[in-house]
Amino acid sequence: MLNNSKKRTRTYDAENRIFQERWELSYFFVEHxxxxxxxxxxxxxxxxxxxxxxxxxxxxxxxxxxxLEGRMREDILASLKKEHYSPTKHL
Incomplete structure (x- = not known):
């Protein structure tokens, strides 16, 4: 007997693919x-x-x-974000 069922593909839950703001401070990532x-x-x-x-x-x-923890980590994040979004970086 032939199996005519379609091949299943894995689907990803879109809810888990949204950038979380806490990742900025935890891992120094931004969404771009x-x-x-x-x-x-x-x-x-x-x-x-x-x-x-x-x-x-x-x-x-x-x-x-x-x-790094607390205020020091927040200051480093702010500095990295400022550098990342600086218009002179892209010249």
């Missing part, structure tokens, strides 16, 4: 044109999932920024 971009190294991550952002941060930047 629908993709998460690291403020430290300016790399983008393909899929907007917290696991992917955390993995990028922990493997590449945790040694430099992992121990």
């Amino acid at each position: 044109r629908g993709a998460p971009v690291c403020l430290v190294c300016n790399e983008s991550v393909a899929i907007m999932k917290e696991y992917n952002l955390r993995r990028h941060y922990e493997t590449r930047h945790n040694d430099d920024f992992g121990k």
Whole structure:
């Protein structure tokens, strides 16, 4: 007997693919044109999932920024965002 069922494809829940503001402070990422971009190294991550952002941060930047907390972390984030959105950066 032939199996005429269609091949199932995995669907992703769109709700889990929305950028969360807490990721800015936790992992130093911002959303740029629908993709998460690291403020430290300016790399983008393909899929907007917290696991992917955390993995990028922990493997590449945790040694430099992992121990920062509170106001110091917020100041670093503000500085990185200012640099990222600076118009002179793109010249």
